[in-house]
Amino acid sequence: MKIKAAVLYEQGKKTPFSESKPLKVEEVDLEPPGAGEVLIRTGAAGLCHSDLSMINGVMQRKVPMVPGHEAAGVVEEIGANVTQCKPGDHVVMSFVPICGECEFCITGRSNICSTAFNARATGALINGNRRLSLNGEPLHHTNGVSCYAEYMVACEDSVITIDKEVPMLDAALFGCAVVTGVGAIINTAKIVPGSTIAVVGLGGVGLCALLGGVVAGAGRIIAVDIASDKLGLARQLGATDTFNATDPNCTEKIIEETKGGVEYAFEVAGVVEAMQTAYAITRRGGTTVTSGLSQHQHTFEIPHSQLVVDERTIKGSYMGSCVVRNDVPKFINLYKQGKLPVDKLRSGNICLNDLNQGFDKLAAGDAIRQMLVMHDEFSA
Ligand SMILES: NC(=O)c1ccc[n+]([C@@H]2O[C@H](COP(=O)([O-])OP(=O)(O)OC[C@H]3O[C@@H](n4cnc5c(N)ncnc54)[C@H](O)[C@@H]3O)[C@@H](O)[C@H]2O)c1
Ligand SMILES: [Zn+2]
Ligand SMILES: [Zn+2]
Structure with missing residues (x-):
């Protein structure tokens, strides 16, 4: 399918980004989910300092890529053999997918999964697949998430099913800021x-x-x-x-x-x-x-x-030493009791076209978490 997404072509462009425009909104191709993969309609995505570090080059990444690693969304479609979620589920994205088999996953340290670490360096999903492209050329995924896009295809190892009561704008924060x-x-x-x-x-x-x-x-x-x-x-x-x-x-x-x-x-x-x-x-x-x-x-x-x-x-x-499948639901329960008022960290909603200015604001220290929203139903 064709979706709108932000593409980072080059790291280290000069500030202000509102002028150098490191992020460009493109109509990119997203392949349907394969075995073990899911298609997610992006609810909300946060602008984290780590995204800024990928744009300004503090963190080296493969480009061109579709950035964004802190998000929540709704499962639209599942590929073969998916067991972690079903269409209609609300999910928080984990910026470290969980292979479940490496030495860290099997010892309760999935936050430093070595399979995920290797996949991140290549810009592929944890199963090695790539689902994003532009004019036939592959685009790199970011931490298996790439949420600065209307939809995401991710491995089921990257999603955590959550309570549908949580507004997307708050749920997204559990993907990075809260767990970390x-x-x-x-x-x-x-x-x-x-x-x-x-x-x-x-x-x-x-x-x-x-x-x-x-x-x-x-x-x-x-x-x-x-x-x-x-x-x-x-x-x-x-x-x-x-x-x-x-x-x-x-x-x-x-x-x-x-x-x-x-x-x-x-x-x-x-x-x-x-x-x-x-x-x-x-x-x-x-x-x-x-x-x-x-x-x-x-x-x-x-x-x-x-x-x-x-x-x-x-x-x-790293990622708050969380085992996300265990910790995210626990942290969401604390939020529902009013003990983690993460809504107070949000600094307004933005759209894809505002991303460059949004990162200028983050770099200047003028915002906590700006939230990218691409579908009106998730804007509150
Ligand atoms: N370990 C992880 O898993 C993980 C996950 C997410 C983010 N991060 C990293 O955490 C850091 C914070 O991310 P964020 O999104 O909250 O960033 P942010 O830009 O929202 O906040 C950083 C804050 O640090 C302050 N600051 C800068 N220099 C300072 C200094 N010398 N002394 C005291 N305060 C200073 C800034 O004014 C700002 O308020 C980034 O480096 C990010 O890449 C790590
Ligand atoms: Zn692992
Ligand atoms: Zn982050």
Whole structure:
């Protein structure tokens, strides 16, 4: 079928994107779902910083590609042998499909599935197929999702069936921001109630970490960003203290305020400076968790003996260490109880033609999660 989709032809184009136009709306060809695959009508798709990093070249990807990895939608059609969902089901897309057979999948770590990791590098679906093309030339898939398109064909390993009550605009956020942010707190760090935590970087993912901290019963939640408006929102969402990272004494102030630093610090900005802040404000015996994805060649120095004598822990957190089939329904239950008010993270709806400007806004820090909507029935 012919569908409208955004195509990224070249990474690293100059800002403003509203002028350089890295994303072009095209009428592309989408093949029907093969065995083990499903056709999904895209409900809503979020603009995540990782998408921005694929556009500006911080993350190297194969082009031309149809971007977008955070989405929810409705199953329209299923291919042969599909058991995970049926037409009419509402689904959240998982940006890491689950092969179910690799060493990580069989040990409860499907978030780092090695089959998915290899497929992502080639720009194919996890089964090796490609379903998107333009003028007969294949287009690369993004993390098996490619949701900046009216429809998606994905492997059933990429979908999680959810409750139909959840509006698409909120459901989409569970595909990346929620699993990554809430999962970092609950799964990666496993914080205990009463803990003092800090979240460094308050975008869509960081604010979800903050909400996760509230849910997990953190005693004190310190929110840190370079943008003062993000600090205000963080307070509304449950931060007990806020600090601006542009203050040259920010680190010292947090250490003083917490009498030695926080038990758990979460870096969620995707820059080494934020990682340095997060590490510096972690107290003796504490844990620094990092979810941000900075340029792959960037490194972070650790004072070796301090790591040892302070018995510190540094942990990477990919997709919040979630087993998505288990965690997404749980997180949705928390949302339905009002405990994860992710609707407060949405910064308005946009259409395909607005994507370039949308990424300018995200890069400038002027939006949390803008939602791409391509079918009117999902706009509320
Ligand atoms: N690990 C994963 O599985 C995963 C999943 C999704 C996103 N990510 C990564 O997480 C990061 C955050 O994503 P997002 O969509 O929330 O981004 P975002 O752009 O919405 O938010 C980033 C925030 O960090 C702040 N910031 C920038 N520099 C800072 C500094 N030095 N100190 C403190 N704050 C600083 C910005 O002002 C902004 O509020 C990105 O690097 C993204 O690629 C990782
Ligand atoms: Zn696997
Ligand atoms: Zn994301």
